Amino acid sequence: MQKHDPESGSRPDIEGVRHVIAEHFPDLWMAVDLGLATAATLLLAENANPTAVILVGGPGAGKTTVATMFENAKVRLTSGKPLEPLCYRSDKFTPAAFVSQAANRTGRELERVDLLPKIKDKVLLTPELAPIFRGEEDELTKTFSIVTRVLDGQGLVTDSGTHGHRGYAGCHGFAWIGCTTPLPERAWRVMGQLGSRLFFLLLDTSRSASVEDLLTLSGGTPYATRLKESAAAVEAFLTGLFDRHDGVHSHSWDASRDDETARLWLARCAALLAAMRSVPIEERDDGRRRIYRPGDGEAPYRALAVLTNVARGHAIVHGRDRVTMDDLPLIVQATASSMPTDPARLLKGLVTSDTDALRVAQVQALLGAQHPESARDRMRYVHALEVMEFSEDGPGKPAHLLFRAEWAWCRSPEFRALLRGGAPPVTGPGMCVSAKPITLQGPCVPPTTENLVEHPGEREEERGSPHTPDGVTGARCARPPGPDLPTGTGVSAQGPHA
16 A cells, blocks of 8 residues: 655545545544644644543543654644644643642753643643543532633643742643543532643543454454554644644634535534533432423533634635535534533433433433433433423323424434535435524524524633733743634634634
8 A cells, every 4th residue: 555754745645544544443533633633733823722522432442542643743834844743742741730839840850841831832642541531529620620721722820839820821822632531420520610722532432342353453453553544644734734824823614615505504513412411400309300491501602712613624624715515514423522411412312312202211222321310310400401302201191302392403314414424415405404593493593502503702711810910931922913803703803712
């Protein structure tokens, strides 16, 4: 097969990369594609939101294989400059490393070990993130409060009794590709309370390998050779991609050229993700049974900004300067993977169900619950997310879970196809596809989606002080002016930055 040399003048196109991955690791193409799109967000001139994508799967799912493909990529971060590593790899990562306050180091030594300046305008590669998602709730809260602030893209400033006030303010954009095993519920709850900036892709390990598969694999090309050739293709492609676009922050995006239907689906995904990641408030009724009421959910604007940037990065990777429906299957997969485990399973189960509702026994099977009451508890939980509605048993009416009217588009053939990773079918009569304002006369778009598509000026308020503290290194982010965005883009040139 053809080998790609990053130092040569020959650059493979994306189909060449896909061919190599399909030949050697066919189940990992979507993860590689998302990794390339994540790296390509660094090219966007108006991107103020770091993109963090974590690959999730059990042992042997291929997470580290994908990360290794990116590890040695070299690019010109600035046009005309020498090639330099695109990725900064950290095998043992803790959020405290972003800005160190180690008591046994001098201030000058800390400047040399701080992680944040090392990853600016680069890809942070963390092949093993599982430890940061484990621990007691207080520990997780401390961890993700740091991660949340860093993923605001405006640096990190901390104080300690030993070194006092130190850190980095101003624009500190980067991309992040990480790997972890499936997250515990406690981690989802803490991230939901803080407003998660992390996005995930669940690697499919549902198909078990047959004896024939194992025999074919053991008698074929060695793993090391397959990985080397796959990595060479990815590395050469990234080198050429950054050369073609003159390095980081170089690609000004004309949002008016994006496909309107694709923008609508991006808004839908952002609204759905924000709702499904909210954390209901748990209470007890008179019978001491757990009940749930809606909690404060995250605003969808940041999710929209990041998902839009990933879609644009994906378009760049595939040689386009506009977002189209070809970019949406990856976005929908990331959206569904970025929800807590049980709600995500019920969402997928209801989307793909042959009927409009799920019964208790079906939910029990989907979740692997041992008792019907455990399934009912989860149905009450997702009811409080206000996307699905749980109806208790009644005379001649078994308990069931179905989509609320304003979210009925989740049952559309288009969304079902996107969720399965394919292109949506041709829309038939009566289906809503327009990105224009849609009233609630038909089950197409939740009210938040209309606002996201039609009112790009609305955004989350920036948290924290707007000033730059004295004694902090780094300048305020000088964002290049973006193009004027017409009504209907759903995201400003800079993107919501809260």
